[in-house]
Amino acid sequence: MEKEKQGISLKISNLKVTSQRMAVLEALSSLKNHPTVDKIKEYVAKNHPNIAVGTIYKTLETFVDKGLVKKVKTEKDVMRYDPILEKHHHLYCEKSEHIEDFFYDELNNMLEEYFKKKRIPNFKVNDVKLQIIGTFKNKKV
Amino acid sequence: MEKEKQGISLKISNLKVTSQRMAVLEALSSLKNHPTVDKIKEYVAKNHPNIAVGTIYKTLETFVDKGLVKKVKTEKDVMRYDPILEKHHHLYCEKSEHIEDFFYDELNNMLEEYFKKKRIPNFKVNDVKLQIIGTFKNKKV
């Protein structure tokens, strides 16, 4: 059961299990497309009409601190959240707000190799993220 | 003379040459580190005490439209501006707001090759940006 897993992941992170946190976790896993706070609020409000936006912000910030979600940046200025922790990159649509995940180990390995060989003076590389920008074809995004 | 070039680049873009626009261009080329609007305002204000923030925003937006600068987004939610148009990537410091440019044709070629061979289903790649995240060594950033 999904809820159980979510409760466990809160406990592991030393967070109290509250219905709001559970609801935000559920929203994150249901809303596929790197939701904004607004989308999350909308989703959560279905079963939680009284949840405060502040709570959602605080909750998400807590999750980021604990490493349960990551922030995704776009050229626009609204923060979006990504619940997937495996290493992956993002495809950004030039024409819409759509963001899609892109997993490809081969690419990760290639980059890792590259930065292992080619050192950057005075800089220690910890992570490399790709923003792959373009357009989606034949798809309602 | 630098000013002349800047005036010309405005004319080429079909923009009227105003002292405010010249000042913003100068700020962009002097402030190396991908300045925020605030930094730009600060710089411009030295010789232009009366410039309005709104004007700076409008000016920058115009420049972005004309392709004279690009927006750079960080995990924090303040927009920053990059006057360098050549293809390049960014080094992000994990510990500060410092952003540095990273030029490396070899890497660009490698990525270009990669995405030429490895097609992504339903997606046309137009640009690939790297966010290289880590820490600067022996350096006051």
Added chain:
DNA sequence: ATAATTGCAAAAGCTTTGCATGGCC
């Protein structure tokens, strides 16, 4: 002349904060 640009100030997001209340452990 006239169309574009600017300054000013108000407004519009998005996000954070403080504090009293309420709920987990």
Added chain:
DNA sequence: GGCCATGCAAAGCTTTTGCAATTAT
């Protein structure tokens, strides 16, 4: 019971907008 999390509302920022006055061409 103690402490952490929540709701609420206000405040803080960054950014946008409308409009009259100004300026470049």
